[in-house]
Structure formats: C-alpha cells, structure tokens
Amino acid sequence: MPHIDSPQEIVKEIRITRCPVPTAASLALDLGLLDQELEKSGCTAAELTRDTRQALPDAHFNHTLPFLVREGGNIPALWARSTGSDTRLIGLSWVDEYQAILTLPDSDLQEPGDLRGRRIGIPRHRYLEIDFRAAQALRGFHNALSLANLTLDDVNITHLEAIREGRRDSWNTEIEALQRREIDAVFVKGATGLEVARTVGLKEVIELGFHPDPLVRVNNGVPRTVTVDTALTEQEHIVEQILTSLLRAADWSKDHPEDFIRVVTKETGASSEYVASAYRNISLRPALREDYLTALEAQSRFLFEHGFLPNPVNVWDWILPEPLAAAEQNIAKGVSLT
Incomplete structure (x- = not known):
C-alpha cells in the first residue's frame, strides 16, 4: 500500500458498522481489540449505529461514507458494489445459521x-x-x-x-x-x-441452514462479507490492523463460548437459548477461501438475475487480498498479541 506523506491526509477516525448477527466485528468492539490495534496508527473507531450527529444508518447499506468498514449480510454489500460504491472485499466469514x-x-x-x-x-x-x-x-x-x-x-x-x-x-x-x-x-x-x-x-x-450441500445454505448471511471504503485501503496499515483485530476476536471466541453467546444475544435481541441453537460450524475468522468466494459468486448471480442488483458484480475483481495476508502474518508471528 502506498505511503501517505501529507499529515492532513491521514485518517484519524474510521467508522464501523455490522449487522445484528454473529460477527468478528461485534466481538472486536466488545473486547476492545479494534481500539488496541488502531491505537498503533493513532486512529479511533466510531460505531455507525451509535452516531447521533446525523442520519447515517443508510451508509450501512449503500457504503457511501468515507473510511467505513462493514461486516454483515452479503446482499447490501453486493448491491452497494453493483450501484457504484467504491468498496473492496477484504474478507468473508462463514457461520451456518438456522x-x-x-x-x-x-x-x-x-x-x-x-x-x-x-x-x-x-x-x-x-x-x-x-x-x-x-x-x-x-x-x-x-x-x-x-x-x-x-x-x-x-x-x-x-x-x-x-x-x-x-x-x-x-x-x-x-x-x-x-x-x-x-x-x-x-x-x-x-x-x-x-x-x-x-x-x-x-x-x-x-x-x-445445516443442509450438507453448502450451496443450499447460501443466503444473505452465508457467507458474510467484510468490506471497506477503497479510500481506507490507501491508509498505510489501517486495514491490516482492522483485520488483525477481527482475527484476534475470532480466535478468542473459540475458547470463550459463553461470552460469544452473550455478545450475540445482545446483538440479535433473541434469547440466549435460541442463539446457542441457531448458529453452528462457526468460523468468524475473515478468509478469502475459494469455496467462500464461489458461494458469493453464486449469490451475486442470483441477485442480479432476480433484479436485486442493477449491474453484475465480479466477485473476483472485488477482492483485495493483501491486508488479510498481512494480518494473518501478524497473528502467526504474535505481533499483535498482548
């Protein structure tokens, strides 16, 4: 990623939004991991849904807000890309759901x-x-x-x-x-x-949701997308740090199932007993696996063929793999572990 020489061009605050479902972003926010990572660049994160300065929730769907990170259902993310929003796909997660x-x-x-x-x-x-x-x-x-x-x-x-x-x-x-x-x-x-x-x-x-054929399970929540405003990718290390925090949160959740259910219960508004039963084969770790991308491509075709996307989306042209690769290296080397 290019270096930015002009201080006034360096972003000091990103905005993050996620759907009310199991996401690494919700865990990273709850645990303070996102703040820990961004602090290394002198940056902070503001949650879009808690921003009261103006009516910003539409950005959760159209992704038109500068320096926005979104994790959630793939339909709005694909639609935003289809309508011309300048975004990049930096990760996918797979959580089988009821x-x-x-x-x-x-x-x-x-x-x-x-x-x-x-x-x-x-x-x-x-x-x-x-x-x-x-x-x-x-x-x-x-x-x-x-x-x-x-x-x-x-x-x-x-x-x-x-x-x-x-x-x-x-x-x-x-x-x-x-x-x-x-x-x-x-x-x-x-x-x-x-x-x-x-x-x-x-x-x-x-x-x-738990059918043996993964393509039968593909829908808005399977797989879930992690997307960013393209302008954010021009900020050195920021996207890498965001993904590092998501990877850390996902890894943490495997050893803390009760806390995971607590966070998801708060996000969904459903009772904890239903949260515990509704989600299985949980892989919150952002990835750009070929099978995930193939599933997303199938979803993109379906949405376009049925009139939900004004233009087709080439998933393979959408991805930006470098920040995730760098974040994976951070985790492997223990660079971000505290």
Missing part, C-alpha cells in the same frame, strides 16, 4: 415438493434502498425448491407490504399473513427466526 421454510401446524405441506402451486410470502420493505429481506426470502425459497427440482416459477409469489422495522430481523409481516391464511409458507432465519418458529408453534417444511 434457515427454514415454515407453515401452519395443520398444513398438509410436508416437504419442498409440496410447495408446487402454493402461495409463498415475500415481505416487501420498500422504504429500504436494497430490500435485502425480500431477497433473502426469495433465495431461501429458491434453495428449498431446488431440492425438489422445482423453481420459483412453480409457486405463487405473494408480496407482503411490510411496515418500517429496525435493524434486527423481524418476521411479523410474514407470520401474521400466514396466520390469516393469506399465504401457505414463509422463510425465516437466524436466532430470531428459530425463536418465532418455536414460540408461535409453526411447522418446518424444511430446514436449510
């Missing part, structure tokens, strides 16, 4: 093949720049139908107008429509999805 097609307990739906000709509920959050909740529901049904050699053309898509909701996943629109019998099946995911499935007493048509 994903299911649900129906009413007295429904005759038993397996994905039974969805043929049925009404599937797709929530439409039209106030969002990128309706990732509609996209993830459609992807979930696509994955389920593929297991029965069916496609989305074999079902009746029912669009459900959703009210404005917060950052955390909410399934109220879909569940209420299901209970009114306006639709036959819904998609849910994560700890909040598992919690609503159990507390409402709904029946699983199929659980997708």
